[in-house]
Amino acid sequence: MTAVDPVAAGRVTRPRLPITEVRWSTVLAPLGLGALVVLGWELLVDRAEIEPFILPAPSAIWEQVTANAGTITDGATVTGRNALIGMLAGAVVGVLGAAVAGTFRFVDQMAAPVVAALAVIPIVALAPVLYSMFGAAVNTGRIIVAGVSVAVPVYLNTLRGIRQVRAVHRDLMTAYAAKPLQVIRTVTLPTATPYVFTGLRVASSLAVIAALIAEYFGGPIGGLGKSITSSAASSNYPLAWAYVSGAIVLGLLFYVVTLLVELWFSRHHRPA
Amino acid sequence: MSTPAGMEPAISVTGVDRVFGKGRKQVVALQDVDLTVADGEFVSLIGPSGCGKSTLLRLVADLDTATSGDLRVFGKGVRQARLDQDYGIAFQQAGLLPWRTVAGNVELPLRLHGASAAMRKARVAELLDLVGLSDFAKSHPDQLSGGMQQRVAIARALAESPRLLLMDEPFGALDEITRERMQNELVRICAETGAAVLFVTHSIPEAVFLSDRVVVMSPRPGRITGIVDVRADGLVGAHDRTERARDEEGFFRAVAEVRSLLHGTPMPTLAAEGLEK
Numbered sequence: 001m002t003a004v005d006p007v008a009a010g011r012v013t014r015p016r017l018p019i020t021e022v023r024w025s026t027v028l029a030p031l032g033l034g035a036l037v038v039l040g041w042e043l044l045v046d047r048a049e050i051e052p053f054i055l056p057a058p059s060a061i062w063e064q065v066t067a068n069a070g071t072i073t074d075g076a077t078v079t080g081r082n083a084l085i086g087m088l089a090g091a092v093v094g095v096l097g098a099a100v101a102g103t104f105r106f107v108d109q110m111a112a113p114v115v116a117a118l119a120v121i122p123i124v125a126l127a128p129v130l131y132s133m134f135g136a137a138v139n140t141g142r143i144i145v146a147g148v149s150v151a152v153p154v155y156l157n158t159l160r161g162i163r164q165v166r167a168v169h170r171d172l173m174t175a176y177a178a179k180p181l182q183v184i185r186t187v188t189l190p191t192a193t194p195y196v197f198t199g200l201r202v203a204s205s206l207a208v209i210a211a212l213i214a215e216y217f218g219g220p221i222g223g224l225g226k227s228i229t230s231s232a233a234s235s236n237y238p239l240a241w242a243y244v245s246g247a248i249v250l251g252l253l254f255y256v257v258t259l260l261v262e263l264w265f266s267r268h269h270r271p272a
Numbered sequence: 273m274s275t276p277a278g279m280e281p282a283i284s285v286t287g288v289d290r291v292f293g294k295g296r297k298q299v300v301a302l303q304d305v306d307l308t309v310a311d312g313e314f315v316s317l318i319g320p321s322g323c324g325k326s327t328l329l330r331l332v333a334d335l336d337t338a339t340s341g342d343l344r345v346f347g348k349g350v351r352q353a354r355l356d357q358d359y360g361i362a363f364q365q366a367g368l369l370p371w372r373t374v375a376g377n378v379e380l381p382l383r384l385h386g387a388s389a390a391m392r393k394a395r396v397a398e399l400l401d402l403v404g405l406s407d408f409a410k411s412h413p414d415q416l417s418g419g420m421q422q423r424v425a426i427a428r429a430l431a432e433s434p435r436l437l438l439m440d441e442p443f444g445a446l447d448e449i450t451r452e453r454m455q456n457e458l459v460r461i462c463a464e465t466g467a468a469v470l471f472v473t474h475s476i477p478e479a480v481f482l483s484d485r486v487v488v489m490s491p492r493p494g495r496i497t498g499i500v501d502v503r504a505d506g507l508v509g510a511h512d513r514t515e516r517a518r519d520e521e522g523f524f525r526a527v528a529e530v531r532s533l534l535h536g537t538p539m540p541t542l543a544a545e546g547l548e549k
Contacts, residue, residue, distance in 0.1 A: 168367035171335050175361045176384050177354055186384070190371045268370045268412050 056238040064242035072246040075224040080250050082139050082223070083211035086146025087254075090207070091200055093147065094154030098192070099184065101155075102162035115152060123149045127214040142214040142223075149210040154199040161195025162188055194266035201262050204254040212247055224250070280347035282436045282468035283309040283332055288341030290327055290494075300493035301327045305341070307487060307496065309468055311435065314510035316471045316479035316486045318530065324494025325472045329440050332470060333361055345436065357385065360429035360467075364441040366421035368413040374424050375400070375409040381431045399427040402461060419450040426458070430465060437462075437469045444474065455481055456515050463511040476534070480526045481518055484510045488533040498533040502526045 038058050044050070045057040052060065065072065101108035123145050130141030165188055173183045215225025224247045231239040290302040302324040309315045317325035330336040331343055334354040345353035353359065360381075368377045378399050379392045387395070400406045403423040413421055422442055429437060443451045455478060462469060473479050479486045486500045503509060506522030517523055 166365075166367070168363050168365045169369070171363065172361070172367055174335055175333055175354065175359075176381050177357065178384050182384055186380070187369070190369065193371075268414055 053235065053237050056241055060238040061241040061245060064236075064238045065245055068239065068242060071227065072224070072243060075222065075227045075243060076246050076250045078139075079208070079211050079215065079223040079225060079247070080253075082142040082214075083146050083207040083250075083254065086143040086211060087150045087200070087204060087207040089143065090147035090150030090203070091154050091196070094151040094199065095158050095196055097151070098155050098158035098162060099189075101159055102188070102192075103180075103184075108159070115155060118148065119152045119156075124210055124213040124217070127217040127219075131218050136218050137220055139220065141219060142211050145214040146207045146211040149206045150200070150203040153203045153206070154196065157195045157199030157202070158192050161192030164195070165191045194262065197258065197262035197265050201255065201258040204258040205251045208247070208251040208254050280311070280344070281308045282311050282313065282346060283307065283470060284342075284344045284347075285328070285332070286342045288328075288331065288343060289339045290324065290331060290336070291339045302331075302338075303493035303495045305494075305496055309436075309470055311346075312466050312468050312511075313485070314462060314469045314471065314483045316473055316483040317489060318473055318476065318479045318486055319489030319494075319534065320491055321474075322494070323489040323491040325489050326440050327494065328489075329438055329470060329472050333359065333438050357381070357432055358434060359436040359438050360432065360434035361438045362422075362425045362429040362440070362442045364444045366413070366418075366425040368421055368424055368428075370413050372412075373409065374405060374411050374413070374416070377413065377424055378427045378431060380428060385432070395431065399430060402430070402464070403427045403457070417450075419446050419454060422446065422454065423457070426461070430461070430467075433465065435467055437467050437471075439469060440472045441474065442471075443478065451475075451478070452515070452518075458482060459510065459513050466511070476527050476530050477518070477523075480507075480523060480530060481513070482510060486526070486530050488530055490534075490536070497536070500526055500529045500533065505529070 041055075042058050045055060097111070101111050126148075127141055127145050130144055134140040134144075169187045169191070170183075173187055178186065212223070212225040215223045216229055219226075221227075221230075224243050228240050228243045228247070231237075231243060285305055285307040288302055288305045289300070292299045292301055305324075305328060307315075307328075317328060319325050327336065331338050332345065332350060334350040343350045345358050348356065348358070368374075369380070372380070375396045379387075379396045382392045382395060396409070397406070400409055403426060405420060405423055405427070408416065408420065413424070416424070422445075426442065429439075443454050446454060459482065469482075471479070471482060473482075480500075480502055483502055486502060487496055488498045488500065489495065490497045502522070505526040507513065507517055507520060507526065
């Protein structure tokens with residue numbers, strides 16, 4: 001019987017992202033659907049002779065994408081930078097807030113209605129107010145809009161994660177006479193970590209959308225949102241759509257990166 | 273047993289009650305419990321669910337507070353004993369931190385109490401050798417079987433060489449084969465460390481095989497109904513046992529005694545022996 005465990009020694013491997021287990025069919029099927037939709041769209045615009053200001057053909061949009069690749073990338077960099085800074089700041093605020101609310105019950109009870117209210121306010125609608133507070137020549141207002149829209153889901157998810165600490169771990173920490181800060185560091189935060197990143201993943205596309213829409217309300221030019229409005233205003237609809245495509249790619253980039261980070265941090269949290 | 277003698281018993285419990293809830297919803301988990309565990313002695317608590325055996329262990333560990341009565345660990349109050357880290361503890365769930373490696377889990381108490389990196393490394397190597405998991409130091413808990421996880425938990429409980437081990441059904445979730453192997457290992461480990469053990473279990477053979485004395489408890493209200501001294505039935509002391517002890521006559525005699533106490537149908541002579549201790 002003693003031979004059983006050493007046999008397992010050969011099987012011990014370094015942990016990997018579960019992404020390697022994804023099958024090709026799960027990747028190919030949605031890609032195929034996407035290709036079909038684009039093809040149908042092209043045919044529809046062509047056959048029904050839809051005007052470009054109503055719906056430009058994918059080929060026309062693609063032309064604009066290739067012709068303006070530089071400006072689209074620049075725009076994505078500006079908007080992406082706002083979204084990224086906002087997301088990081090919002091995440092820090094969300095995690096710290098949740099750590100405090102998780103430690104002191106009354107803080108949680110006080111904050112709950114405020115957080116609920118924050119979640120309901122259309123944050124982007126505050127953009128004009130923020131522009132007049134911080135000046136329309138800087139990106140601060142946009143970063144704040146992105147930050148607030150990230151902070152809420154990160155806060156809520158982190159708080160849920162903090163509550164997942166297992167009773168046996170809590171007992172263990174008591175038995176070891178661990179100090180409160182040690183408990184937070186060794187048990188509470190690691191338990192909550194996958195939840196933090198789930199919150200971040202949910203919030204990542206929100207951050208991009210918030211930073212983008214905030215540009216509609218003023219502020220410095222250069223971002224994707226501004227480019228969309230200005231090309232639409234000058235009736236260059238395929239170009240507007242080209243910028244929209246850039247925004248989609250940017251949002252996807254944020255989502256995929258946060259998803260990978262989330263998978264990495266939860267690689268040992270699968271139920272044993 | 274030539275344990276370097278503490279004058280004080282490892283555990284002494286006198287007149288302990290534990291009552292949960294208030295008024296009509298009141299539940300008496302423990303009533304008037306007296307128990308002494310000598311230094312280096314292995315004592316099991318056995319009884320049906322709800323007899324308060326885990327509650328008693330949690331009181332000794334200072335994870336819960338007695339409603340009345342006195343609990344001492346090596347002559348100190350249980351709170352002081354906990355703060356001084358006088359005991360190591362293992363639960364039914366291994367309770368390993370899934371984000372730490374096996375080595376990281378074993379060294380956890382040492383790290384929390386500020387041991388140096390070199391000291392931790394040496395001690396972890398020693399402990400993993402003791403529980404036979406040296407090859408798995410860098411694995412994560414989710415890569416181990418249930419029995420291996422429990423061995424890591426035991427290594428962790430032994431990390432600071434406590435003179436007392438508290439174990440709450442540590443093998444409860446394991447299959448019978450793994451379980452017997454773990455019991456053999458626990459006997460060996462206890463012999464090597466000389467620690468006193470308070471061991472909660474559901475299994476009569478497990479209690480008898482491991483223990484010097486088996487404390488039988490009954491529920492509603494939780495109390496001690498008898499104590500079987502396994503050594504009096506002709507088995508050697510817990511530290512000197514081998515797996516062959518399971519086939520000895522004294523083993524079966526002790527099992528029968530514990531069983532009759534549990535079911536409350538005393539075999540006249542034997543039960544009396546059990547109770548008088």
